[in-house]
Amino acid sequence: METVEFTIDYPASKKGKSEFCRRYGLNAYYAGKHWAERKRDADTLHALTISAMNRCRVRKELFTSPVAVSFWWDDGLDVDNHAAIGKAILDACKGRIIADDDRRYVREIHHYLWRGGAIRVRLEAIKEDQT
Numbered sequence: 096m097e098t099v100e101f102t103i104d105y106p107a108s109k110k111g112k113s114e115f116c117r118r119y120g121l122n123a124y125y126a127g128k129h130w131a132e133r134k135r136d137a138d139t140l141h142a143l144t145i146s147a148m149n150r151c152r153v154r155k156e157l158f159t160s161p162v163a164v165s166f167w168w169d170d171g172l173d174v175d176n177h178a179a180i181g182k183a184i185l186d187a188c189k190g191r192i193i194a195d196d197d198r199r200y201v202r203e204i205h206h207y208l209w210r211g212g213a214i215r216v217r218l219e220a221i222k223e224d225q226t
Contacts, residue, residue, distance in 0.1 A: 096154075096156055096157075096158055096192075096220065097219065097220050098217065098218070098219045098220070099153055099158075100151075100215070100216065100217040100218075101148050101150075101151035101153050101215075101216055102147060102151065102211070102213040103143055103144060103147040103184070103213060103214040103216065104147070104213050104214075105169070105170060105212070105213060105214065112170060113171075115170065116170050116171060116172050118136065119140065119179060119180045119183075120172050120176045120177070120179070120180070121175070121176045121177070121178050121179050122176060123179075124179050136179075136183070137183045137186065140180060140183035140184060140187065141183060141186060142187075144183070144184045144187035144188070144216075145187055145191075147216075148187075148188075148191065148192075153191075154192075155191050155192070156192065157191075157192060157193060157194050158192060158193055158194075158200070158218065158220055159220075160220045160221060160222065160223060161199065161200055161201065161202045161220070161221045161223075162193060162200065162203075162219060162220055162221060163202060163203035163204075163205065163218070163219050163221055164181075164185060164201060164204045164217070164218050165204075165205040165206075165207065165215075165216070165217045165219070166181050166184070166204075166205070166206050166207065166214065166215070166216055167207045167209040167211060167214065167215035167216075168206065168207070168208055168209070168214060169208070169209055169210055169211050169212055169213065169214070170214075174206050174207070174208055175206070177206055180214075181206065184214070185201065185204075188218070192218060193218065202221055203221070
């Protein structure tokens with residue numbers, strides 16, 4: 096497997112998208128969000144990610160080499176405010192398309208802004224001589 100790509104839809108309404116950003120953006124975690132609420136957030140983001148992978152027909156097949164992960168965001172948050180969301184998305188990929196998210200399997204993470212109307216996620220195999 097060389098590349099896997101899928102998209103995760105934001106809430107349909109402008110208000111829903113705004114609430115999504117307020118709930119999951121890194122600023123919410125810096126504000127001291129309780130661990131139980133963080134757990135609920137992670138569970139919700141995992142379910143959204145798994146649903147998106149199913150919708151995009153991402154096969155349950157593990158990469159055999161390390162990957163570079165790229166995220167494209169279209170939600171109005173600053174690019175550096177997506178770390179918690181990206182982590183939850185990547186965690187949902189464990190055991191399905193990557194064995195784990197440690198340094199043996201994930202070597203790079205990139206964040207971009209775009210105008211695509213959804214969260215775009217791409218995992219690309221990295222040749223061993225590039226790592």
